[in-house]
Amino acid sequence: MTFGTRAQVRLFRSLLRLYPSRFRAAHGDEMTQLFVTRLARARDARAALALWTRIARDAASTALALRRAARPPRRQPGAQPAGGLEMLWQDVRFGIRHLWRTPIFTIGAIALLAVGIGANVAVFSVVDHVMLRPLAFDRIDEVVYVNQDDDDGEPSSASFPATRDMAASSVFSAVAATSPAQMTWDRAGDRVDVVVEFTTASYLDVAGLTPLRGRWFSPEHDAVGTAPVAVVSAATWRSRFDSDPGVVGRTIRLNDSPVTIIGVGPDDLSGTFAPVVTDFWLSISATVVAGQFRVANLERRQDHWYDVRARLASGVTVEQARVAMDALALRLAEEYPELNRGRGITVQPASEVRLYPEADSTLVMASAIVVTLLLLACANLANLLLVRGIGRSGEIAIRRALGAGTARVSRLFLVESLILSVVGGVVGLMLGHAALMALPMAPLPQPFSGTLDLAIDGRIAGFAVALMVATGVLFGMAPALRAGRTGVAAALRDDQRTSSIGRATTRLRNGLVVVQVAGSLVLILAAGLLGRSLLAMQRADTGVDADRLAYARTNVSTPAQDAGAAAVLLEQVRARLAALPGVTHAAASSRLPAQFSGTTTTLVEGYTPPAGTNAVELNVTVVSPEYFDTVGLPIVEGRGFLDTDIVGADRVAIVNEAAAQRFWGGTDVVGRRLRSQGQPDLFRTVVGVAGDAPVATYPEAPTRPAFYVPTGQGNVGLMYFLVRTEGDPGSLLPSMRAAVTDVRSSLTIAAQGTLASHFGAALSAPRFVARIVATVSGLAVLLAALGIYAVVAFNVARRSGELGIRVALGAQPGRVVRMVVSETMGSVALGLAGGLALAALAVRQLESVLFGVRPFDPVTFAGAVVVLACVAWLAAYLPARRAAQADPVSALRAS
């Protein structure tokens, strides 16, 4: 028996509803038995399909007749020939046959729809996941975000000690702290980057969900000292553990330390950075895996590393929670005046918190682009169907002469367009799905590189179906109504070239040209601006000699070692790398230029921040003395670091030019002091100013203020070793790896590459966006050109008699061409004007994603208008010239 027998029997039973109820009651069971017997004989899917075809035909012909027989005749036979099912079936069959006979039209129309719908499904799935989808927590209206404010008074994140204070408040039934990190998972020798989140035991209470398998953390895991444990997320359990139920109790190696998996997370629980998949939740006791600084900041009130979500105690309102947290903020300000004076605590209902507000402009832009594309596709399709409808006026006239009513004729068209939109929609859904599957490979702008969970869900599919039907009705209507209006005699008398095409249709078609030109102008402008912006980004000054730098990341500290041992190991590795042939310099650094990382709250002596508290957030990089020479950053004032800048000597720092400019006006910087907040006695003296390099992002305009501290006086753990090479830095990567393991075989390299590729990777997101917009706008221009070509070709064909007379009477062919083209160029000019007006509104939205080019860039605007005008002119000129070159006598005869 074939697959899905029960479902097929159910389907057959529902088919029986077509029959009159008495007939069904009398024979339904036996008919089902007969069906089951035949289905059992169908050996494969093809035989089952053939059976279904016969069943459908049988039902369509008999059910209708039985229903009509069951009813007293209302009208005279023949006045309203067969209705309902039988006729619809006829229409569908006719439509399919008809579409089959014009494959180019059919394939073109389906492709137009599929591209429009597919792009919309893909983009709106992303919009849904990133902008709209709420946290999948239970009773989400009870969940609030509770966070300490940053120095500008904006809610940010909280220190771990502060989360304990929040948890002590009675307004919450549970308070959970989470902090994300990127780790290396040693998966049987294969090292992969994973996204983890350190989480408290209370997280499950806040979420109100149950783990799929095993258990969640218990309160004893909330402190360092107990065994490090992990809960694998449901998504990762499925994708990377093949849903193995034996995963609970297994020990994995994260950052080269053992961690025991105690459970599989709740099905709906995505991580903080959804749609980026959180692979593992780690207990607070597992912070030791990430390094001593992670353990240390559990007690440091100046490190705001935790996101807090809480569930309100029963009966407590958001307002009451705000009052309680305001009181807590005041208490903390009193107890820790230097850290918390003026620092509020903000309570926000979960529904009001936006995770990626910075993605809005990109997503809104993407949505606008795909909607425009869909509209253009629809306009073009409507145009195609109009032309086709006009070409069929003879056929329609015959049908009407033979007695087909207006409704019947209109329905033929409607059914045909619905067939097109259903097929186009199905292909579009598949395209959209394929696009989403490809998307995780496309780097998105985000701090963590992880896998993305971006499935099409039922709502998106529903959206696509609605879009599909609306599209079908929309473009099916115009030709259908026109077909219905055509007078029989007029249509029979006139052939397709004469004036049975009303003025209204001509206006409609010209209107479609206007819409297409306007829409494509906006899209070309967007593509042009993004392209120029990307060029500017690629040319942006990195400040460092990226083309000759390679790096390798390794961890020189292990929990068992002391700081001195790490420093010795670091210098051994650095010296070994410096001795490699082809290497001129080698240095160590805690981070690369243009790399996202946490900041340190810093007090700058002699500088008062414009708002908020007395501190600023700065990126700190721990570098070895050779760093500046190695990467090619000049020391513009003072000195670089020396081997003598070690613990016990004066504490020193080097600031970048951006910091020197911002804090001290760029002059007299050496000798100034700054310190980390919460360490009143530990000032660092500025000994030098280094040139600017992008700090956290690339390109970075303006450069963020930042400072450097020497390896001799900072924490060293996970370090980047940078080498400057004489030749191609890429060719040195294998020997770097060998050199590192040569120093100590336990050292592993988790990340390696050239600095040029590191900067290039930072541009992959804007490059991706620009490429997509360019593709879409290319499609749009092609569509507009095709639309114009069709309109002109059609107009010319319709007027061939008139044009023939003009040429016969001595008009120059050139004049005739000019006349025809200029008529169309009127619509094009109107479209260009409309497009410019639209663009004036639209490009403002682009401002935040552009770099080095203004939204109203005159070069881009002029270029876009010229390109589109030329394409439009060509599309109008080609068919016009062909008409003018035709022999006037044959043209006249044909009409």
Next chain:
Amino acid sequence: MTTRQDPRVLPLRPPVFLILLALSSGDRHGLGIADDVEHATGGAVELGPGTLYRSLGEMVEAGLIRGVRAPEQDADPRRKYYRITAAGRALLAAEARRLQQLVGAARARNVLTDST
């Protein structure tokens, strides 16, 4: 659009002929008729469920067949059996003769030489 003809008019519609043929050798229920038709035609004709039961209804109404009680040995007494009437038998014979004449005419012109 198709106004249904009286099932008693010659030429008989194929389902009517085949159902009468199936019942000519004994009473049968609907499923039995469907089986017999397929068997008799070597699987060439498969009566659709709708066609079968609709035809049965019309034929009862036209007096060609009538419903009878199920025989004792049948496991499911709810099943309705059909029996051919004298009128049905006469009509079946008339149609068979008509077909025979047609086939005879074809045979006389050697149309069937290949297959006989």
